[in-house]
Amino acid sequence: xxxxxxxxxxxxxxxxxxxxxxxxxxxxxxxxxxxxxxxxxxxxxxxxxxxxxxxxxxxxxxxxxxxxxxxxxxxxxxxxxxxxxxxxxxxxxxxxxxxxxxxxxxxxxxxxxxxxxxxxxxxxxxxxxxxxxxxxxxxxxxxxxxxxxxxxxxxxxxxxxxxxxxxxxxxxxxxxxxxxxxxxxxxxxxxxxxxxxxxxxxxxxxxxxxxxxxxxxxxxxxxxxxxxxxxxxxxxxxxxxxxxxxxxxxxxxxxxxxxxxxxxxxxxxxxxxxxxxxxxxxxxxxxxxxxxxxxxxxxxxxxxxxxxxxxxxxxxxxxxxxxxxxxxxxxxxxxxxxxxxxxxxxxxxxxxxxxxxxxxxxxxxxxxxxxxxxxxxxxxxxxxxxxxxxxxxxxxxxxxxxxxxxxxxxxxxxxxxxxxxxxxxxxxxxxxxxxxxxxxxxxxxxxxxxxxxxxxxxxxxxxxxxxxxxxxxxxxxxxxxxxxxxxxxxxxxxxxxxxxxxxxxxxxxxxxxxxxxxxxxxxxxxxxxxxxxxxxxxxxxxxx
Amino acid sequence: xxxxxxxxxxxxxxxxxxxxxxxxxxxxxxxxxxxxxxxxxxxxxxxxxxxxxxxxxxxxxxxxxxxxxxxxxxxxxxxxxxxxxxxxxxxxxxxxxxxxxxxxxxxxxxxxxxxxxxxxxxxxxxxxxxxxxxxxxxxxxxxxxxxxxxxxxxxxxxxxxxxxxxxxxxxxxxxxxxxxxxxxxxxxxxxxxxxxxxxxxxxxxxxxxxxxxxxxxxxxxxxxxxxxxxxxxxxxxxxxx
Numbered sequence: 001x002x003x004x005x006x007x008x009x010x011x012x013x014x015x016x017x018x019x020x021x022x023x024x025x026x027x028x029x030x031x032x033x034x035x036x037x038x039x040x041x042x043x044x045x046x047x048x049x050x051x052x053x054x055x056x057x058x059x060x061x062x063x064x065x066x067x068x069x070x071x072x073x074x075x076x077x078x079x080x081x082x083x084x085x086x087x088x089x090x091x092x093x094x095x096x097x098x099x100x101x102x103x104x105x106x107x108x109x110x111x112x113x114x115x116x117x118x119x120x121x122x123x124x125x126x127x128x129x130x131x132x133x134x135x136x137x138x139x140x141x142x143x144x145x146x147x148x149x150x151x152x153x154x155x156x157x158x159x160x161x162x163x164x165x166x167x168x169x170x171x172x173x174x175x176x177x178x179x180x181x182x183x184x185x186x187x188x189x190x191x192x193x194x195x196x197x198x199x200x201x202x203x204x205x206x207x208x209x210x211x212x213x214x215x216x217x218x219x220x221x222x223x224x225x226x227x228x229x230x231x232x233x234x235x236x237x238x239x240x241x242x243x244x245x246x247x248x249x250x251x252x253x254x255x256x257x258x259x260x261x262x263x264x265x266x267x268x269x270x271x272x273x274x275x276x277x278x279x280x281x282x283x284x285x286x287x288x289x290x291x292x293x294x295x296x297x298x299x300x301x302x303x304x305x306x307x308x309x310x311x312x313x314x315x316x317x318x319x320x321x322x323x324x325x326x327x328x329x330x331x332x333x334x335x336x337x338x339x340x341x342x343x344x345x346x347x348x349x350x351x352x353x354x355x356x357x358x359x360x361x362x363x364x365x366x367x368x369x370x371x372x373x374x375x376x377x378x379x380x381x382x383x384x385x386x387x388x389x390x391x392x393x394x395x396x397x398x399x400x401x402x403x404x405x406x407x408x409x410x411x412x413x414x415x416x417x418x419x420x421x422x423x424x425x426x427x428x429x430x431x432x433x434x435x436x437x438x439x440x441x442x443x444x445x446x447x448x449x450x451x452x453x454x455x456x457x458x459x460x461x462x463x464x465x466x467x468x469x470x471x472x473x474x475x476x477x478x479x480x481x482x483x484x485x486x487x488x489x490x491x492x493x494x495x496x497x498x499x500x501x502x503x504x505x506x507x508x509x510x511x512x513x514x515x516x517x518x519x520x521x522x523x524x525x526x527x528x529x530x531x532x533x534x535x536x537x538x539x540x541x542x543x544x
Numbered sequence: 545x546x547x548x549x550x551x552x553x554x555x556x557x558x559x560x561x562x563x564x565x566x567x568x569x570x571x572x573x574x575x576x577x578x579x580x581x582x583x584x585x586x587x588x589x590x591x592x593x594x595x596x597x598x599x600x601x602x603x604x605x606x607x608x609x610x611x612x613x614x615x616x617x618x619x620x621x622x623x624x625x626x627x628x629x630x631x632x633x634x635x636x637x638x639x640x641x642x643x644x645x646x647x648x649x650x651x652x653x654x655x656x657x658x659x660x661x662x663x664x665x666x667x668x669x670x671x672x673x674x675x676x677x678x679x680x681x682x683x684x685x686x687x688x689x690x691x692x693x694x695x696x697x698x699x700x701x702x703x704x705x706x707x708x709x710x711x712x713x714x715x716x717x718x719x720x721x722x723x724x725x726x727x728x729x730x731x732x733x734x735x736x737x738x739x740x741x742x743x744x745x746x747x748x749x750x751x752x753x754x755x756x757x758x759x760x761x762x763x764x765x766x767x768x769x770x771x772x773x774x775x776x777x778x779x780x781x782x783x784x785x
Contacts, residue, residue, distance in 0.1 A: 083681075183736075183749065184736075185736045186738070188738070292780055292784050294751065294785060436563060437563065480754060
């Protein structure tokens with residue numbers, strides 16, 4: 001593509017008058033002009049590939065260089081040459097394509113624009129101030145967290161603010177809070193923690209009850225079928241029935257209590273519609289403790305893991321949110337108090353703000369962890385906040401079975417009653433891992449103590465932060481959604497293969513003796529008997 | 545810093561969070577961008593201390609150490625618990641079997657840079673003499689290119705470059721493609737590419753070192769990466785994908 005510039009290449013020196021190899025053959029100036037014309041014709045030769053010719057290309061390059069006069073031209077000459085070619089190329093493409101691409105930026109901006117549009121009917125609604133749900137002041141919270149160096153871009157915070165407002169307009173919400181952001185592989189999740197008005201969660205409860213009834217009916221039918229087959233046992237020999245009964249399913253907690261105290265809405269980006277996450281079941285929490293998976297960003301993605309997770313990514317996300325909330329939502333001690341003095345046991349779920357709360361100074365909040373307390377119940381090993389005895393529930397289904405089986409089951413299922421920590425425990429009692437404390441506390445700045453904010457970072461769930469400044473406090477989560485473990489994550493091994501029935505001589509198959517062997521055996525036996533009789537006779541003879 | 549150490553370019557590398565405090569790290573470079581970088585750390589962004597370059601021994605030892613950084617540079621890890629052989633070797637040579645947190649810091653930063661320090665394709669050019677410069681002609685990646693993993697390179701000595709087939713090598717431009725591309729990182733999918741702000745910014749997050757974030761604004765010269773995290777490698781990555 002470039003002109004020949006190496007001595008060994010053919011044509012080298014052709015374009016320089018006076019140096020062509022045919023010089024001795026062209027003595028007179030007229031022929032020299034001809035040589036020059038030949039050289040120029042060569043330069044003007046059009047390339048077959050791109051339709052350009054060298055002469056024009058050089059002219060363009062020199063024009064561009066003289067116009068722009070860049071420094072160190074000789075170093076970037078090749079790039080300039082490429083740029084000129086590129087510019088030519090693009091012009092051609094424009095004539096072919098007429099439609100312009102819709103930039104993804106434009107689409108995203110459209111969605112965000114919807115956030116900014118104020119509804120027409122809103123002015124009427126503003127009169128109902130009594131029942132207006134409290135919109136969290138996301139910008140204020142973002143300001144405090146920014147003091148600690150945590151948080152999102154201001155623009156993004158504002159978009160989240162607006163989309164939360166939209167959420168409140170759409171759903172019957174009592175309280176709402178920006179919970180945090182969980183990063184994913186393809187897309188991220190923005191999560192809002194919400195409490196609906198009472199009675200609004202009723203739809204789900206009904207469907208859940210229907211499901212439970214259906215399951216119970218199914219088991220009853222199976223029980224009846226077993227009875228019928230039991231009668232028929234005498235008639236036909238049937239393969240042995242498996243006596244395996246799966247451990248009874250631990251029922252999930254009611255909406256509004258325990259792990260399901262709040263309802264969570266997620267969206268991938270502010271401006272996209274909010275999706276409600278289903279309530280979490282104890283089985284999901286127990287399984288989520290054993291696996292560690294990245295979120296992809298799509299709620300319907302399956303979770304491939306061992307032990308197999310009962311649900312898709314939406315359930316896994318909900319389970320992780322529940323664990324994070326239970327582990328890291330804290331408030332200054334004394335801010336909340338129990339509604340009823342008697343309810344200090346685990347049964348008590350209700351707490352309310354303490355009107356006499358005096359916020360301790362920031363220095364104290366940073367130095368001593370006893371000034372912070374959890375206000376969310378911890379999750380027991382069972383996967384719930386309140387322990388339930390699973391064998392109580394299965395009594396209905398056991399009526400149709402044999403009494404012997406009943407006794408065995410009760411013995412096997414006796415589980416230890418689990419007790420969790422009471423509700424408002426101080427975080428200074430949180431266990432650390434090895435020599436790592438569970439929390440790290442810092443003040444946002446040492447230089448201006450009057451306005452500094454106490455910041456708490458969780459070491460058990462990296463990404464969970466809490467701040468407190470006077471009466472204001474909040475919790476937030478920015479991270480990948482996984483718990484911190486000092487050791488590597490080892491997936492649970494599959495259970496060992498069930499041992500076969502031990503093989504002994506009793507059930508080992510032996511080869512049936514063949515006919516000859518049987519005959520030989522019988523003959524040998526008869527001979528032995530005959531021998532014994534003879535011996536017996538001999539003995540009798542001897543006795544005599 | 546730039547004045548004191550005579551660096552041509554200085555930038556903020558990131559922040560490693562320890563239990564009791566955080567380390568702020570800065571890097572400085574001379575004219576040759578591919579030379580080993582000088583690193584400085586500070587606990588309060590005011591007083592900076594130079595870190596010695598990492599030695600292989602430090603790297604090997606630091607890989608054994610697990611758990612969070614403490615936040616105190618003179619904190620000593622007891623090697624005897626972790627690796628009895630290395631401790632024995634050290635005691636033989638007359639030194640104590642401990643490794644200081646500073647050494648661990650050096651080794652960790654070196655590892656992070658080596659494994660996940662990335663640049664967009666075309667941002668740096670290699671001259672025939674071997675030294676590496678920024679490409680002043682670099683206009684940024686286009687939106688399409690920015691979404692592909694192959695448009696980003698590791699900014700370290702290439703490992704896989706020689707293994708490519710001749711056919712692939714013919715397409716490469718030796719002045720810009722002298723580094724390893726991200727496509728062949730093991731395990732596959734250890735990078736997460738996202739477009740934020742409606743496609744105006746491309747963000748790549750490493751899943752191997754959680755906290756390493758690389759950004760680039762397509763069609764401009766702006767790009768960079770920063771590390772905000774605990775300084776621990778994510779060894780559970782294969783289980784998490």
